[in-house]
Amino acid sequence: MNHKADIMGVFVDQGTLEDATNRCIEFMNTMGCKMIITPNTEIIMSAQKDSKLRQIINHADLVIPDGIGIIYASKIQKKGLTERVTGVDLMHKILEYCNENQKSIYILGGKPGVAEKACENIKNKLSGVEIKGFRDGYFKEEEEGKIIENINRLNADILFVALGAPKQEIWMDKYREKLKSKIVMGVGGSVDVWAGTVKRAPKIYQKLGLEWFYRLLKEPWRYKRMMVLPKFMIKVILNKQ
Ligand code: UDP
Numbered sequence: 001m002n003h004k005a006d007i008m009g010v011f012v013d014q015g016t017l018e019d020a021t022n023r024c025i026e027f028m029n030t031m032g033c034k035m036i037i038t039p040n041t042e043i044i045m046s047a048q049k050d051s052k053l054r055q056i057i058n059h060a061d062l063v064i065p066d067g068i069g070i071i072y073a074s075k076i077q078k079k080g081l082t083e084r085v086t087g088v089d090l091m092h093k094i095l096e097y098c099n100e101n102q103k104s105i106y107i108l109g110g111k112p113g114v115a116e117k118a119c120e121n122i123k124n125k126l127s128g129v130e131i132k133g134f135r136d137g138y139f140k141e142e143e144e145g146k147i148i149e150n151i152n153r154l155n156a157d158i159l160f161v162a163l164g165a166p167k168q169e170i171w172m173d174k175y176r177e178k179l180k181s182k183i184v185m186g187v188g189g190s191v192d193v194w195a196g197t198v199k200r201a202p203k204i205y206q207k208l209g210l211e212w213f214y215r216l217l218k219e220p221w222r223y224k225r226m227m228v229l230p231k232f233m234i235k236v237i238l239n240k241q
Helices: 017-028 041-049 051-058 068-077 087-101 114-125 141-154 167-175 190-195 203-207 211-218 220-226 228-240
Strands: 004-007 010-013 034-037 104-109 130-135 158-162 183-186
Touching (some): 004 068, 010 051, 017 034, 041 051, 041 068, 087 104, 087 158, 087 183, 087 190, 114 130, 167 183, 211 220
Parallel strands (some): 104 158, 158 183
């Protein structure tokens, strides 16, 4: 079952973290490379103006509501999303699955050293995960062919891509047909969380839907990007009528 909620023209999968995890396990046993996108409010707003980005998201195999704004929008417009399903949580679930089933991963993205540190911490916590490789996310377009070749040669079951949004979504869409991995997932800052270079908001902020506020306190220079949240809510309310 995969019902989609139409959030301002962007189709987001309904269901819980458990549902999303089960979908990923299904993907591991099907043909082709499945693409997972974890949009926040900012990406949904960008997709309003950028039809190519909207198309990329709407062609993904699994789209989870990572941003609390998406849940508010769904509540206001009665679209059926019940809870936030974050990329960082789904990545964790996938890694647990890999740990238990001897599956392998490759991490692409982050500043030099970040993916490597993330892999080291994953291995320490979940020793059954096979790390096939990693590489930072600052490369030239000319190098991309070689990067794909290398990931395919290493035969990683899952490719986590952390190039920031929407760069990672565009990148995954461009190469998904060429990839031999079963899953390619855009994980953004989750790699920094695994590496320990960024701390996730304490549980209380997560529970209250205030993770964005915690992030604003920690990274105040992001305020301009975050101004999109109130703008998005106004749009959602106006669209309701
Ligand atoms: N990043 C990267 N290459 C780029 C741009 C970004 O590897 O060209 C990495 C960045 O170092 C960070 C991650 O992408 O580890 C997420 O970036 P950002 O914080 O901008 O995205 P978000 O938190 O919105 O996913």
